[in-house]
Amino acid sequence: MTHILIAGGGIGGLATAVSLARNGHRVTVLERRDTFAEIGAGIQLGPNAFHALDRLGVGEGVREQAVFTDELCFMDGTTGEKVAGMELTQAYRDRFGNPYAVVHRGDLYQPLLSACQGLDAVELVPDASVERYEQSATGVTVHTTDGRVFHGAALIGADGIRSTVRAQMLGDGEPRVSGHTIYRSVIPIEKVPEELRWNTVTLWAGPKWHFVHYIIGGGRYLNLAVTRDNGATVPVAGREAERDHVLDQFPGIGTTARRLLELGEGWREWVLCDRDPVPAWTEGRVALLGDAAHPMLQYAAQGACQALEDAVVLGEVTETAREDDLVQRLEKYNALRRERAGRTQLIARRMGSELYHPAGERAKERNTMLSALSQRDMYEKVSWLHGDRAFTDSGTGGER
Incomplete structure (x- = not known):
């Protein structure tokens, strides 16, 4: 059984632990905080997130606390008028194979944590902040800030937007503000x-601002x-x-x-x-995942969704992997994920500047454009993102 280390015990790290363990690996998760817990507020989950959660075996646990919303509403924040709405009821669910829902971050995190705790192949190590790593032809050694040393056949950096693993691998400085x-x-x-x-x-979209609200925590x-x-x-x-x-x-x-x-x-x-998209998230036996690989603004509501997809792909492409072919499997994971995640990063940026924050005539033009879209038009526009359930079945994903 191949032993893989994960830096970071957030949503992406725990999802990866579940995925790797269920695909035949032993996993050690190193979390810098002194407990495994998720802070934060609400999070949106598209059908692609539920496809991933179902593959991980935790979909039902998340659904129990989710609020299944009826519509994504786009309002003019100054006039109060409804500009457009994408219905999320049966037609949407039939089209994309799963619902759109909102949850508290903790209600997504807890089923993943429970799954990890129920797997003998997963070891959770709190208060273990990764300082640096070393790798050789046969494995990776991780050093924590308190002097401990961990050894594995590979290391997955799921340690967030200010990832220590990324800093050592890519050296690309601070995130873009x-x-x-x-x-x-x-x-x-x-x-x-x-x-x-x-x-x-x-x-609600206004000049250089926008306001989002929804019900969470099972109502x-x-x-x-x-x-x-x-x-x-x-x-x-x-x-x-x-x-x-x-x-x-x-x-x-x-x-x-x-x-x-x-x-x-x-x-x-x-x-x-x-951060800007980058083509390579791997270096030998070390790979990045989630916000460590492709941090994105919240405007496409896909940060957690893309991390969950990463976890599924990584687990499935490394199934049956031996220690001597892990490098090639990690490179395949990178190749399968970089285009889709990078596109989502850039779309999220554009949504903030071009869709949510215009003023004056640009805002009027946006409202005219959105109000002219039919439900079918809206579904077509999001199908590449919400409709992806292929994951490892192709290099580009896509609805099927």
């Missing part, structure tokens, strides 16, 4: 007036995420933000959107970052 600041709040649903409890993912909470294109240049992660400061960032916001925004409490802020 987008200039956008996102403020997040999660509030109990009982604090939300009934007329505002919409079973939709709703996006127990409302997730609020509001983004301002404010030219921020310094990364921020999870800093507390005063309620009045958040409200002051969005002058001109329409009445209904303002009512929803005013419900927020306990706001925290992040300055969003990503």
